[in-house]
Amino acid sequence: MTNHKYFFEKGGFKMDISMKHGAEKKSFRIMKPPKKAIIFMQQHIGTCNEPLVKKGERVLTGQKVGDAKGTMTVPVHSSVTGIVEDITKIYHPVSNRMETAVIVKREGKEEMESLPPVDLNDRKKIIELVREAGVVGMGGAAFPTHIKLASEGVNTFIVNAKESDPNLVCDVRLMIEKPEEIVKGIKLMAKALDVKRTIFATRTQEGEIPELERMMKAGGIEVRRVTPSYSVGSEKLLVRELMGKEVPCGKFPPDIGVAVNNVSTAYAVYRAAYLGEPLISRGLSFYTQNTGIDNLWFRTGTTVKELMGGMDEKISRYDRYILGSLMMGWATKDIQTPLLKYTSGLTAFTKKYARPYEKQLKCIRCGYCDSVCPVDIYPSLIMKADRESDVKALKRLHVEDCILCNLCSFVCPSHIRLTEHLFDGKDKLGNAD
Numbered sequence: 353m354t355n356h357k358y359f360f361e362k363g364g365f366k367m368d369i370s371m372k373h374g375a376e377k378k379s380f381r382i383m384k385p386p387k388k389a390i391i392f393m394q395q396h397i398g399t400c401n402e403p404l405v406k407k408g409e410r411v412l413t414g415q416k417v418g419d420a421k422g423t424m425t426v427p428v429h430s431s432v433t434g435i436v437e438d439i440t441k442i443y444h445p446v447s448n449r450m451e452t453a454v455i456v457k458r459e460g461k462e463e464m465e466s467l468p469p470v471d472l473n474d475r476k477k478i479i480e481l482v483r484e485a486g487v488v489g490m491g492g493a494a495f496p497t498h499i500k501l502a503s504e505g506v507n508t509f510i511v512n513a514k515e516s517d518p519n520l521v522c523d524v525r526l527m528i529e530k531p532e533e534i535v536k537g538i539k540l541m542a543k544a545l546d547v548k549r550t551i552f553a554t555r556t557q558e559g560e561i562p563e564l565e566r567m568m569k570a571g572g573i574e575v576r577r578v579t580p581s582y583s584v585g586s587e588k589l590l591v592r593e594l595m596g597k598e599v600p601c602g603k604f605p606p607d608i609g610v611a612v613n614n615v616s617t618a619y620a621v622y623r624a625a626y627l628g629e630p631l632i633s634r635g636l637s638f639y640t641q642n643t644g645i646d647n648l649w650f651r652t653g654t655t656v657k658e659l660m661g662g663m664d665e666k667i668s669r670y671d672r673y674i675l676g677s678l679m680m681g682w683a684t685k686d687i688q689t690p691l692l693k694y695t696s697g698l699t700a701f702t703k704k705y706a707r708p709y710e711k712q713l714k715c716i717r718c719g720y721c722d723s724v725c726p727v728d729i730y731p732s733l734i735m736k737a738d739r740e741s742d743v744k745a746l747k748r749l750h751v752e753d754c755i756l757c758n759l760c761s762f763v764c765p766s767h768i769r770l771t772e773h774l775f776d777g778k779d780k781l782g783n784a785d
């Protein structure tokens with residue numbers, strides 16, 4: 353069991369992570385398929401999908417219901433068998449806009465539409481399969497996995513099992529429950545990348561998951577222990593920690609010969625390749641102050657309301673939710689919000705829970721935000737540049753290097769939502785380019 357009480361960060365900052373202790377020992381509870389699955393067309397970074405089905409049509413579990421042309425896209429699939437009740441625009445918690453969703457009402461006996469088997473010795477076929485299965489980065493980034501696997505010139509593959517967020521343990525739980533499957537998924541990804549070196553970066557300690565470690569060793573995968581400090585799970589920082597290499601500003605790990613993928617993504621690749629199942633279910637860490645952490649296995653498109661109901665939680669007690677990481681996730685009040693392919697966590701807050709960011713005070717220039725930034729940029733100056741819409745200054749201050757870890761907002765004594773300025777600043781710079 354992980355026995356770190358705190359994550360230590362720069363500037364003497366520390367964060368209590370005691371909510372995680374022992375939670376990796378809790379098995380996944382398999383949640384019932386939702387009565388209605390709400391399948392957003394946009395569940396990845398890139399071109400938005402168009403619906404492939406019509407209202408009233410019967411669809412099977414695993415059937416593709418949305419796709420788009422182009423490279424930077426992955427399809428979406430129905431997570432239940434039933435009838436398409438509606439195709440409509442609803443509020444998307446991540447993009448913060450109304451987005452198209454296919455709503456499937458579960459009906460009749462479950463029938464599965466599987467992915468066709470492919471030659472798993474053929475690099476291109478594996479990459480195509482991963483695309484068809486709709487696999488995206490499941491650590492929260494939602495970057496299409498097939499694009500990473502198709503990168504040329506990569507010589508090292510890092511599997512990210514760092515799981516440094518204070519509320520998440522579902523990756524480690526998966527490593528305990530599915531070691532063989534994870535190793536098979538990693539090997540397929542290494543084959544697709546055509547790399548000789550694979551590193552498994554884990555926050556677990558030696559002997560904590562002996563079966564997995566034995567299989568990794570037998571498969572020629574290097575196991576490297578990483579400190580569980582928050583935010584170093586970010587790709588660029590992980591590359592720096594493990595390999596001592598800097599990914600230059602504006603570049604990505606494949607540009608220096610490294611590919612990074614999350615451990616849950618490797619498991620999704622396994623399910624696609626060996627079970628013919630697209631990405632329609634995944635694990636999540638559910639947390640409330642009353643219950644502590646539970647590990648749940650859910651179908652994509654399940655709403656917050658249905659998931660809470662499945663946990664016998666009185667929904668009226670809560671009024672705010674965070675999807676994903678407690679630090680980097682997305683807040684919503686809407687209990688009809690569906691859970692996505694990259695929803696790794698759900699945290700529910702009661703009405704009494706403090707809302708520190710509601711009353712923002714003036715910046716007192718304490719510099720605390722700058723001192724904790726893991727990528728050594730200056731959020732306080734970026735905030736000023738964003739307020740003044742000074743695009744030149746945003747560029748000079750390297751706003752594009754921000755990994756949106758939220759640490760600056762978290763430590764700010766004036767409760768300033770610096771991360772909003774970082775989002776904005778990135779946007780302004782992107783639009784100016």
Ligand code: SF4
Nearest residue numbers: 725754755757758760
């Ligand atoms: S959100 Fe960006 S600026 Fe703020 S601490 Fe994280 S990386 Fe630095």
Ligand code: SF4
Nearest residue numbers: 715716718719721764
């Ligand atoms: S931590 Fe908050 S108050 Fe301190 S410099 Fe940064 S923005 Fe200003």
